[in-house]
Amino acid sequence: MASAETSTPDTGAIADEYDTIVVGAGFAGMYMLHRVRQLGLSTVVFERGSDVGGTWYWNTYPGARCDAESLVYNYAFDPELRSDYQYRWPERFSRQPAILDYARHVAERYDLRRDIRFDTAVTRAAWDEPARQWVVETDRGHRVRARFLISAVGCLSDSQVPDIPGLNTFRGDWFHTGRWPREREVDFSGKRVVQIGTGSSGVQAAPVIAQTAAHLTVLQRTPQFTIPAWNVPLTPEVVDASLERMQQMTAQLGDTAKTRRLWEIFGTKKTFDDSPEEREAFFEQLWQSAAGAFPFGYLDTMTDPAANEEAAEFVRRKIRSIVKDPETAEKLMPRYPIGTKRQIVDTGYYETFNRPNVTLEDIRADPIDRITPEGVVSASGKLIEADVIVFATGFDAMTGPLFGLNIEGVEGRKLQDAWASGPQTYLGIAAHGFPNLFMLTGPGSPSVLSNVINSIEQHVNWLTTLLEHLQEQHVDRIEADLEAQARWTQHCTDTANETLWPQTDSWYMGANIPGKPRVFMPYLGGNALYQTEIDEVAQKNYEGFECRSEQAGRQPV
Known part of the structure; x- marks a missing residue:
């Protein structure tokens, strides 16, 4: 395992042209690099930090730890990597140093650093229509061209x-x-x-x-609203019990997971199906074990205001029982629907x-x-x-990191101008007017309302298959269709409006940034349903994308 003080090697010179440029060397950028190498594409990754890790490189503040369980907050693409590492996690919810160590371990295992240029920030990316290439500039004076530009800058990296x-x-x-x-x-x-x-x-x-x-x-x-982590060391016995619990949960969901939205994944009944005494007992069970999934214990907590208030009031009672000073306890009482801000897990x-x-x-x-x-x-x-x-x-979430790249698409239009009224994407991965640009965990994808590494692998796997298809078809320009983009954006909005999420001022809505459009940015369908959606697009010959090749002009893929 790499130590926490791993030094960054000299990663060599920069070529003038690549097939692919990836921005960011967190979990998304590392896996994307691994997959494009398998396609035989020449690639360089630009990373403003001095090492891999992304979020877990930068966020070293006291108490920093993941709010997803260690046993699932890791890559699944290589079964040997997962099985080799699962007994090394020190805690149920690992601290930042352990996660950064894991990222460094992955970088070494797959020899990723040789294609990453550290301490290098992208300052501008402009589409060159005649050449059908992106021209990328960095703060180190590089000016590099590539057919495809892939953003792996993360959703929470613009402090x-x-x-x-x-x-x-x-x-x-x-x-x-x-x-x-x-x-x-x-x-x-x-x-x-x-x-x-x-x-x-x-x-x-x-x-x-x-x-x-x-x-x-x-x-x-x-x-x-914050729920106790009840963090414990991951002894071999705890690991085995946790893996068995996760397997049972997966088996119980079965194929129904493919049609369940995020808020329906864990629940089996509605709030008022239970008596008050049964609800109290169930909420206590969730409090003791569910961590960040607490708001999803009942099927209707995120859609029915009365049901939500039952869960919210349970947590308020817990605050009153924990905090000794009544005046301080009252100040700590949240009054928005529980779960509509990021669900925090605490110690x-x-x-x-x-x-x-x-x-x-x-x-x-x-x-x-x-x-x-x-x-x-x-x-x-x-x-x-x-x-x-x-x-x-906090952060200028989701759009802020993308705007920081100063992306200019067709006819020099800036991404922030195209999204002046809120982000518009197709599948959360592409945007009309910005050909050959792909956004990993972008607005309009499950991203921050999921286990983010799962979302990363979904996007990277799907995009890898698309890039392979484009190679086979000799396509050199791909762009999201404007109507398909509008339909997907409306679908994301309609899905959110079925729930209570948009009723709360949160960074999901851009409410923490003055002047930012109030638009619900993630996709609330959840990973399983989202996988069904993107698979269907691929099966329909990448419906919703327009492609061009030098030989054939505009055509479907």
């Missing part, structure tokens, strides 16, 4: 620090959880820490920071507010006004003194 006046005057240190320092350890011992934000990274960071800080003040705008989050060195401030009631050299000042004039400020303020 957002809020524009708060006076930040540059602060005399202490400040950090964003998504860009935590790698060159040194951040020591909170004896310091007054202000944490801004209580999303997933904030919920994970606060309990750890509180252990050593002299005082931690958490500035909360929106309370979160001791609510308990943290019982510590004498932790304070919770409601910045919806008293917003942040400015930052001074001494700390954070609220609109009421209250100064919260700080030696360190931690921004747990």
Whole structure:
């Protein structure tokens, strides 16, 4: 296994032209590289970090861990890789170092680093119509051409620090959880820490920071529903029991999984099929074991407001029972439908507010006004003194990382202009006006509402088959049909509108970014139904795509 201090080798020179350029060397970029190599395509991967891992390279903040179970948050494409590694995972929900170690292990096992150019960010990608190529520029001065451009930049990689006046005057240190320092350890011992934000990274960071800080003040705008991880070491006995449980669940679903939407995957009955006593017992069972799947225990939690309120009120009762101070407990009460924001899994989050060195401030009631050299000042004039400020303020999700590549399609149209009213994709993988561009886990795919590695493998496997088909047919230009794109985007919207998700301001809706269109961006059909959808497109000769070759002009694939 690679150590956490693996050094990056010299990865060689850059050619002028490739068959394929991949942007990003996280789990999506690594697997895409592996598969295009199998097709015999010349490929280079540009990665702005100094090593593989993507999210797990950058997110090294205190408490960072995955909210999907280790035994499923890994590649399935190679049964030997999975079986060799499954007994190495240290915990049910692994911490960042263990996941980064796994990514490095994969890079070594398949000799991936030789085709990756690290410390290199793509600054512009422009479509050259006459040449039918993408021209990609980097911050290292490269200007490289390729027939196909594949984005593997991830959905949560564009860190957002809020524009708060006076930040540059602060005399202490400040950090964003998504860009935590790698060159040194951040020591909170004896310091007054202000944490801004209580999303997933904030919920994970606060309990750890509180252990050593002299005082931690958490500035909360929106309370979160978070479910205990009940994390345990993965002994061989626990691994065997977990694998058996997962196999039983898969067998129970059988072929019905192919038609079930995300919110229907785990449930077998509706909320009010049970008596109040039965519901309470079932919610307790979910609380003790379901982790992030808690909102999906009943079939109708995500579609029926009354059913959702039953689940939400159960969690509120748990908060009241855990948090000793009634006023603090009330501040922690979420009032939106449970599950409609990212479902967080925690280790001791609510308990943290019982510590004498932790304070919770409601910045919806008293917003942040400015930052001074001494700390954070609220609109009421209250100064919260700080030696360190931690921004747990999230990301410009899904579209932000793509816009950061400065993609220009047909006739120089920028992707952000084409998506001015919200992202428009076909299958979450392609966009009209941007030929030969493919987006792994893009808007309009299950992506962030799935086990993301499953979604990555779905996209990469499907795209690999498509690229092979294009080679065989000598097709050099493929583009999503405008009408097919409109139908798919509407299908995603209609699916979301069957649920409660769009009723909540969340980063799924772009609500955390000022001025961003309010559009529900992921596809809520879930991985199984999505696989059925994309397989059908392939079986119908890639219906919904327009293709051209030098010999035949425009034609279906």
